[in-house]
Structure formats: structure tokens, C-alpha cells
Amino acid sequence: MIFCGFSKVRARRQKARRTPRNRRLVCRSCTFAIIRRRLILGGLVLALLVSAGALRLDEATHGYYSGRLFVLAVGFLTLIGSGIWWLM
Numbered sequence: 346m347i348f349c350g351f352s353k354v355r356a357r358r359q360k361a362r363r364t365p366r367n368r369r370l371v372c373r374s375c376t377f378a379i380i381r382r383r384l385i386l387g388g389l390v391l392a393l394l395v396s397a398g399a400l401r402l403d404e405a406t407h408g409y410y411s412g413r414l415f416v417l418a419v420g421f422l423t424l425i426g427s428g429i430w431w432l433m
Contacts, residue, residue: 384432387429388426388428388429391425392422392426395418398418399414399415399417402414
């Protein structure tokens with residue numbers, strides 16, 4: 346049985362340190378770790394969607410707008426990456 350990083354074995358060894366304040370701190374750090382992982386995963390999914398969309402539009406236009414589409418795709422990928430970096 347795990348409560349936000351405190352396992353039974355660790356709780357027995359560290360009974361003096363198991364306070365509500367410490368539990369809140371551990372829970373908060375666990376929450377931030379989960380949020381960070383989800384942000385990274387969401388950014389990767391968005392990057393794949395932008396790349397797939399650019400390739401699909403390139404095929405649909407038969408290469409007439411290749412340069413513009415790939416500049417837009419790189420711009421969107423840069424925005425996604427900088428947004429995730431800023432949120433971290």
C-alpha cells in the first residue's frame with residue numbers, strides 16, 4: 346500500500362519523519378512529476394500530429410506549397426517545444 350511515495354517499509358523505518366507536512370511535500374512532488382510527464386507526452390503527440398499534417402498537406406497539394414508548409418510545420422514545432430520548455 347503506497348501513499349504518495351511512502352511505502353509501508355519506509356514508513357516503519359522513518360516513523361519520526363512521517364509528518365503531514367512531509368507527506369504533503371512528497372505528494373506535491375509526485376504530482377509535479379506526473380504533470381511533467383504528461384506535458385512531455387502531449388508535446389510529442391502534438392509534434393507527431395503537426396508532422397503528419399504537414400506531410401498530408403504536401404501530398405494533397407502535389408508539392409506546390411512544400412516550402413511554405415514545412416516552414417509552418419517548423420514554426421509550430423518550435424512553438425510547441427518552447428511552450429513545453431517554458432511550462433517546465
